[in-house]
Amino acid sequence: MAAAAPTPRSDLEAIFDAQYAPIARAIARVIRDPGRAEELAVEAFLKWRPGHTTGWLYRTGVRLALDELRRQARGERYRGFLGWLRTPPPTPEQQQSSGEEQERVRTVLGSLNRRDAELLLLRNEGLAYSEIAAALEMNPASVGTLLSRAQQTFRKEYVRRYGKP
Amino acid sequence: MENLELDRWVEDRLAHLTPTASWQPDRPSGLARLRSKKAARRRARLGAAASAAMLLFTIAAFPATRVFAQRCLDACVGETSLISQYFRSQPAPGPAPDFTLPDASGHPVRLSSFQGKVVLLNFWATWCPPCRTEVPWFQEFHMRYGGDGFVALGVSVDESWQPVRAFLEQTLVTYPVMVDSGEVAGLYGHLKALPATLLIDRKGRIVKVYTGLVERAEYERAIERLLD
Numbered sequence: 001m002a003a004a005a006p007t008p009r010s011d012l013e014a015i016f017d018a019q020y021a022p023i024a025r026a027i028a029r030v031i032r033d034p035g036r037a038e039e040l041a042v043e044a045f046l047k048w049r050p051g052h053t054t055g056w057l058y059r060t061g062v063r064l065a066l067d068e069l070r071r072q073a074r075g076e077r078y079r080g081f082l083g084w085l086r087t088p089p090p091t092p093e094q095q096q097s098s099g100e101e102q103e104r105v106r107t108v109l110g111s112l113n114r115r116d117a118e119l120l121l122l123r124n125e126g127l128a129y130s131e132i133a134a135a136l137e138m139n140p141a142s143v144g145t146l147l148s149r150a151q152q153t154f155r156k157e158y159v160r161r162y163g164k165p
Numbered sequence: 166m167e168n169l170e171l172d173r174w175v176e177d178r179l180a181h182l183t184p185t186a187s188w189q190p191d192r193p194s195g196l197a198r199l200r201s202k203k204a205a206r207r208r209a210r211l212g213a214a215a216s217a218a219m220l221l222f223t224i225a226a227f228p229a230t231r232v233f234a235q236r237c238l239d240a241c242v243g244e245t246s247l248i249s250q251y252f253r254s255q256p257a258p259g260p261a262p263d264f265t266l267p268d269a270s271g272h273p274v275r276l277s278s279f280q281g282k283v284v285l286l287n288f289w290a291t292w293c294p295p296c297r298t299e300v301p302w303f304q305e306f307h308m309r310y311g312g313d314g315f316v317a318l319g320v321s322v323d324e325s326w327q328p329v330r331a332f333l334e335q336t337l338v339t340y341p342v343m344v345d346s347g348e349v350a351g352l353y354g355h356l357k358a359l360p361a362t363l364l365i366d367r368k369g370r371i372v373k374v375y376t377g378l379v380e381r382a383e384y385e386r387a388i389e390r391l392l393d
Contacts (some may be wrong), residue, residue, distance in 0.1 A: 016199060020196075025190060155175065
């Protein structure tokens with residue numbers, strides 16, 4: 001009796017196998033909840049279409065993460081404003097990972113304009129200038145300048161909020 | 166050097182963003198989630214298409230719903246056309262609505278009596294600077310093209326004859342000018358801006374509508390085309 005032929009894997013599933021873990025990790029670095037990071041990683045793959053590069057996946061993941069970070073920051077502001085809405089207690093994982101410096105960096109990233117934050121995070125993920133340029137649809141020749149400006153903005157905002165470390 | 170230091174400083178800060186060491190992305194459950202969401206989206210798309218098809222079938226299948234849908238469609242198209250006409254502030258193309266108004270000496274002037282001629286019908290006011298610029302041009306056109314079958318008509322929307330008479334004497338206008346209390350302007354649609362100038366061909370059809378100050382050469386070109 002012949003064995004059943006394996007179901008052919010789609011392009012999406014092939015790229016999912018190869019890139020899911022790094023994309024989920026890149027997202028988890030920005031937001032503090034790993035479970036939510038995995039959900040957002042799946043969302044990024046659902047937006048993927050044949051022809052999109054790995055850099056595009058990183059950009060989409062990072063963008064979803066930054067949006068989530070801003071949503072969280074807004075939620076916290078409203079909770080603080082309303083007072084009577086109790087913040088849910090942090091999970092043990094959150095408690096473990098919520099180092100003070102980590103929170104500072106997240107706050108500063110969330111306050112930057114989206115392109116600056118994306119540039120910093122994509123570069124920090126190890127993407128080359130050409131990959132960043134393709135992912136953010138910008139001229140490769142200007143990536144260096146824009147990245148340098150984003151770094152200056154990041155440092156300025158960090159020092160303004162927390163002083164020099 | 167300074168850039169290198171800044172680069173290192175930022176990298177050091179970002180290095181703190183490390184997920185919990187014990188956590189590893191769960192690929193199999195991620196793949197299951199991906200498949201289930203993809204299937205859900207496909208179902209939603211199919212559901213929407215099926216609902217749309219069902220709705221169309223229901224409408225087309227019964228004469229009563231078909232007539233009702235046709236009426237709704239006609240009403241929508243009609244309303245859209247009325248709204249766009251209002252915002253374009255242009256009268257609908259077609260036959261120029263006829264009217265009769267007394268001129269400065271009290272003689273009735275009827276638009277349809279000029280059928281067979283090219284008519285420039287200008288809505289204007291003495292308090293409107295662009296209108297005051299254009300009136301001497303129209304007087305010149307009236308003189309220059311009069312022999313070829315052209316006539317200029319002015320309809321002032323001023324509140325009384327007094328400022329109109331003074332202006333006509335000053336500019337030596339000889340073509341028929343009337344004062345309208347709003348009825349004629351209403352016949353020609355919503356004239357939201359002045360001057361508003363219409364060119365009417367020899368058969369009495371509106372062929373051009375200009376709103377605001379237009380280049381003199383543009384008028385000349387259009388008149389000459391109609392007179393040919």
